[in-house]
Amino acid sequence: MTNIEILDGRRDAGDGYKVDVSRGGHDGRVSSEWFSRPDDEKYLSLSELFASVKGRAERSRTRTVESAAIRVEASRDNAERLALVLPDAAGPVAPTHWSFGQLAGLVGAPAAYLRQLPAPLAGINLQYGLTSHRAEQVKTLETEDGRTELRAVTGPDYGRIYDHELVAAVQRIAGNGTGDTRWKVPGVLDWSTGVYNPNVDITKDTTTLYASDRDVFLFLVDDLNPIEAGRLPDGSPDLYFRGFYCWNSEVGAKTLGIASFYLRAVCQNRNLWGVEDFQEISIRHSKYAASRFAHEAAPALNRFADSSPAPFIEGIRAARERIVARTDEDRTDFLRKRGFGKAETAKIVETVLAEEGKKPESVFDFVQGITALARDKTQQDARLDLEGRAKKLLERAA
Secondary structure, rough: OOOEEOOOOEEEEOOOOEOOOOOEEEEHHHHHHHHHOOHHHOOOOOHHHHHHHHHHOOOEEEEEEHHHHHHEEOOOOOOEEEEEOOOOOOEEEOOHHHHHHHHHHHHOOOOOHHHHHHHHHHHHHHHHHHOOOOOOEEEEEEEOOOOEEEEEEEEOOOOOOHHHHHHHHHHHHHHHOOOOOOEEEEEEEEEEOOOOOOOOOOOOOOOOEEOOOOOEEEEEEEOOOOEEEOOOOOOEEEEEEEEEEEEEEOOOOEEEEEEEEEOOEEOOOOOOOEEOOOOOOOEEEOOOHHHHHHHHHHHHHHHHHHHHHHHHHHHHHHHHHEEEOOOHHHHHHHHOOOOOOOOHHHHHHHHHHHHHHHHHHHHHHHHHHHHHHOOOOOOHHHHHHHHHHHHHHHHHHH
C-alpha cells in the first residue's frame, strides 16, 4: 500500500487505503440491484447505457387516447396472446407484462387473475373494463422493436421523465463513469486486510450501471479522493469518500430519485459500508414531474458533485468534541431521554466499548453505537428509524 498525502482534507488514494467499516450505517440497495440484474441489464460505461436508453426513446411515441376506443384482440392461433388496437395506429400493439398489469389496474381488473384465463376470455373482461372506464382517457408509451410494444399505460396526467434524461444529467458531472472524471464505478473492499482498493476493472461482475425495459439505476463514487474526518482509536485516519445513486422508470414502475452520502467502502457484493450523512430526494411522476426534475433533482446532483467536504468534516469534528456523558448514569440518561429502552441502551454502550475500547462519551460515540445497533435490525423500518435518530444527533452536534 502506498503512502497517502493530505490535501485540503482529501487524500490521494494510491493503491488503496485502510478503512473501518464497523462504523457508520449499512446500505444494501445497490447490492439488491446488483444481485437481481442479468448480464443484459448491466453496462460498462455511461455512454453505453445512454446509447441504449436514448435509442429506445427515439423508437417510442406517446399519446393520449380514449380508453373506450381501444379494441382488444385475442389470437385464434395463440390462446395466450392478446393485442390492442389503438386509434389511428398502423397495426395492433403487444402489451408487455408490465403494461398489461397497468392497464388491468386502470380499469379495475385483477391482472393476476386475467393472466390465468385463455386470451379470448381475458380479452372480453378487459374490453368491458375499457368501455366502462370512468377516467375516459389513458396515456400510452409505444416502442418499435421488431414489433410495436405497448410499454406503459398510465393516467393522462402522468409526468414522464425519460430514463435517458437522468443518465444525461449524470453524464454532465461524471463523464463516462469510468474514471475520466472523479466520479466512477466503485472499487472493492478486501475483507481479509480491511483495505479498500478503488482501482478495479469494470466488468459485468463489478459494474453499478443498470437498465432494464422498466428502469435505470446508477451508482457512482469519488473513491480516488478519500476524505479524512478525524482519527480512529489506534490513531490512523478515519477515511470516507462521497457516493450517490439514482433511479428512474419511464414506464411508471418507480419514482425518480437521487440519494447522496459519504461512505467508507463498497464490498464485492456491492453492499455499502460505513455510510454517513445519507440524504435522498424523490419525485413522483405527476403532472409537473419534468419541471421538478429540471429545477430540483438535476441541480441537487450538480451541487453535491461540486460541494466541499468541509461541512461534513466539521460536523464529525464537532460531534467528536462534544462530551455528553462521563458516567454510566449520564449514558443511561442521555439514551433514555431519546427514546431508547433499557436493552437498547445497554447494547449501544456495549457496542461502543467493544469497538472503541471505551464507553461512549461524545455525541459521535453514541452515533456510532446507534448505527451499529441499526445494522443488526432485520426489519427495514426499525433500521431506518435508528439511522434517522443517529443522523439527527449528528446534525444537532454540528
